[in-house]
Amino acid sequence: MEKIVFVDNLKINLKVVGQGEPVLILHGWGSSIKSWLRVQEFLAEKGFKVVVPDLPGFGESSVPEKAWTVLDYKNFIIRFAEKIGLNQFSLLGHSFGGRISIKFAQKHPEKIKSLILCNSSGIKLQLDQKTKIIYSLSRLGNTLFSKRLLSKFRKFVKKIFYFFLRHKDYVKANKIMRKTLKLVINEDLLPALSQIKTRTLIIWGEKDDMVPLKAAYIFKEKIPNSELKVFPNVKHSPHREIPEELSKTIDNFLKAAK
Numbered sequence: 001m002e003k004i005v006f007v008d009n010l011k012i013n014l015k016v017v018g019q020g021e022p023v024l025i026l027h028g029w030g031s032s033i034k035s036w037l038r039v040q041e042f043l044a045e046k047g048f049k050v051v052v053p054d055l056p057g058f059g060e061s062s063v064p065e066k067a068w069t070v071l072d073y074k075n076f077i078i079r080f081a082e083k084i085g086l087n088q089f090s091l092l093g094h095s096f097g098g099r100i101s102i103k104f105a106q107k108h109p110e111k112i113k114s115l116i117l118c119n120s121s122g123i124k125l126q127l128d129q130k131t132k133i134i135y136s137l138s139r140l141g142n143t144l145f146s147k148r149l150l151s152k153f154r155k156f157v158k159k160i161f162y163f164f165l166r167h168k169d170y171v172k173a174n175k176i177m178r179k180t181l182k183l184v185i186n187e188d189l190l191p192a193l194s195q196i197k198t199r200t201l202i203i204w205g206e207k208d209d210m211v212p213l214k215a216a217y218i219f220k221e222k223i224p225n226s227e228l229k230v231f232p233n234v235k236h237s238p239h240r241e242i243p244e245e246l247s248k249t250i251d252n253f254l255k256a257a258k
Helices: 033-045 070-084 096-107 129-144 151-164 168-172 175-185 213-222 243-256
Strands: 002-007 010-017 021-026 048-053 089-094 112-118 200-205 226-231
Touching: 002 070, 010 033, 010 070, 021 033, 021 070, 021 096, 033 048, 033 243, 070 096, 089 096, 096 112, 112 243, 200 213, 200 243, 213 226, 226 243
Parallel strands: 021 048, 021 089, 089 112, 112 200, 200 226
Antiparallel strands: 002 010, 010 048
16 A cells, blocks of 8 residues: 655655564665565565555655754654554665665664565765776866866766766756765664664675675674575675575565564
8 A cells, every 4th residue: 555654744654564573665866666566565475564655755755844854764764654553563675775775773772573685775985996997087078078168068078977887877866966965875774783682684685786796795794693695696786686586585584583
């Protein structure tokens, strides 16, 4: 069932399917409820109550009045859970949703029964040589385009730069969400990982071209009481690429915790 609730004057669109142990799913940047429908329905059939909201700024939900940090999104999840009556639940975060889930697990372990991080962003990795070159060119470009004659081309070139760095979300976003993206990606959550006390499943696509697999092994090393599942030949979105296999893995993990 899809419905609307209001949290701090923000209209929030959400879909709730099934009955049983509650599972809250937080989608990635630029995504929405729709991308998780197949996983949501599968888990509901296995006896879970699955809640998926459009996070503020995405899907059918309202855009915040100002740019948000990861902490702001974490605080929103607290108020959202209270609004819909979720006291304790399993939390699954994909990509950007994983960032929020890390912060939430760090600050509110009493609220989470199990934690699942799926191709999660949140830690800063050492730049590869290609990305270093692009950043060097961008700094040179900032100098060149500071000249009045060329300044009108600067915004266009900046968009091209973000495109090649795979920050296409930045180009598509409105002003508030662009600022939000900057705030979000500038925070390194590495120190928070060792503070997560909740039983954790880390899920990754072997061929992830957005958050490389080496991040998964860092997550596994730093998070106590965690296990890692890597799906061969899968990229950044296992919920789209292999929804049934992903759902079975989630189901097995959650039921093992009972």
